[in-house]
Amino acid sequence: MKINLKVWRQKNNNTPGKLVEYQLDNISPDMSFLEMFDVLNGELTKKGEEIVAFDHDCREGICGSCSMYINGRAHGPQTGATTCQLHMRSFNDGDTIVVEPWRARAFPVIKDLIVDRSAFDRVIQAGGYVSVNTGSARDANEILIPRTVADEAMDAAACIGCGACVAACKNASAMLFVSAKVSQLAILPQGKAESQQRAERMVAQMDAEGFGACSFTGACSVECPKSISLDHIARMNREYLGAKLTSDNVQG
C-alpha cells in the first residue's frame, strides 16, 4: 500500500508545531497503525532525520498509552479499539492520513504526538481510591455483591485512561473518564463509604485541570476504546449533586 501521511510535528510545548507530509510506499495492510509509524521512523532514522515521537506500550489495546487523532477521529475510524488495534487494511491504497495529538488545554503537547496526560493522574489522586487497611486477603465471599452490580462496576473499570474521550469531545471534557472512575467505586460496597467526598474532590480536580463541561454529544462514548456508557456520566452527576446537597462539607 502507498500511504501519504500528514503528521503533527512539534519540538516541545513552547514551540508551535505544524503538519509535515511523508510518503510511505511499502505498507502491508496487515500492519497495525503503530507498525506503520515504526516503518516511517525506520526510514527517518536512515535519512538521519528526527523520528516521530508517539506514545505506545502494550500494543494489545489494554494499556491506554497510544493516543493518536487519526483522520479527524480519536484512535482512527474504527470504534471500540485503540490506535494499536487499528490496522492499515482500514485504509485504501493512496489514502492521505492526517495524524494529530490529543488536543486539550489539560493535555499539553510534550513532543510531536505525545501529550502529558498527568491531569488524569491528579484527578485519580483526588479521590479515585478506596481507603482500606492492607493486611491479609479478605474472604472472597465476605461481602456479597449482586452479579449485575459487579458487571456494571466492571464495565466502568474497563476504562484504560487513554484520553480519547477528552480528545473526541468538542469541549475537551473529561466527564466520561472521571465518571467511569467515580462509578466503578461508587456502586460497590467497598467504595460507598467515601462516595460523597470522592465525587466532590474528583469533580473539583477535573475543573481545576481545565477540562470543559459536558454537552452530552455522546462523542466520548462512541470513540472510547472500551465503549464506556454515558450512564456513568449521569451517575456522576447524581453522585456529585447528592454529595453537594447532603455532605457535611460546608466549605464547598
Place this chain on the structure above:
Amino acid sequence: MAWVTQTLSSSLGRKVIMSLTGLFLSTFLIVHMAGNLQLFKADGGRAFNEYTYFMTHNPLIITVSYLLYTSILVHALMALVLTRHNSASRPVKYAYSKPEANSPWASRNMGILGTVLLVFIIIHMRTFWYEMHFGSVPMAEYDGKQYKDLYAVVKVAFAEWWYVLLYVLSMVAVGYHLAHGFQSGFQSLGVRHPKYTPIIETVGRYFFAFIIPAAFAAMPIYVFLQVHGIL
C-alpha cells in the same frame, strides 16, 4: 454558603443551571402553545383576546412571567459562560476533525441554535409583548367589557410573508434545540434509567422537537392564509 456558590460555579453545577432553566422554558412552551391554539378559533379573535387579558392580569401568571424572563436571561448568560470556558479548554484546534462521525449536529451546535432563538425571542417580544404592555393596541369590546385587541396586532404582523418565514425558520431551530436539549436536561440532573430514559427521549424527540414547533409554525401560516383570504 461557600458550598452553594462553589457547586453552582463548578462545571456540573453550571450544567444544572442550564438544565433547570431549560426544562422550565420547555414546560412554558406547552402552556404558550396551548393558549395560542385559540388563534385557530373562528370567532374574530375573541377567545384569544380574553386569554391574553387573563395572562396579563392573573397575579400568579404575572409572578411566573418574571421567573420566565429570568430563566431566559440566566439560560443565555450561562450558555455564554460555558461556551467561553469550553472553547478555552481546547486552545489549539484540530487541523482535521470529523465530529459528524460520532455525534448529532444539534448536540454540537446548541450555542448557534440558542443564538438564533435569542434573536427570535427579542423580535417576537418586540412585536407582541412590548406592544401589549407599552404600545398602543386597539381596543375590542365583548359583553360590555374592554379588551386590548392583540389579535389585531397578530393579524398585522403575520400578514407579512417574510415575518411568517422568520417564524417558521425559528421554529425549525426550536425543534433542533429541543431535540437535544430536553433529554440532555435530564442527563445533567443525573436522571437516567432504563425505564424512564426511553420515555424522556421519545417525548423530547417527538413532542418537543416536532409537535410543539409544528403547532407554533402553523399559527403564523394560518393567520397569513386567513388575512390574505386563501383560507
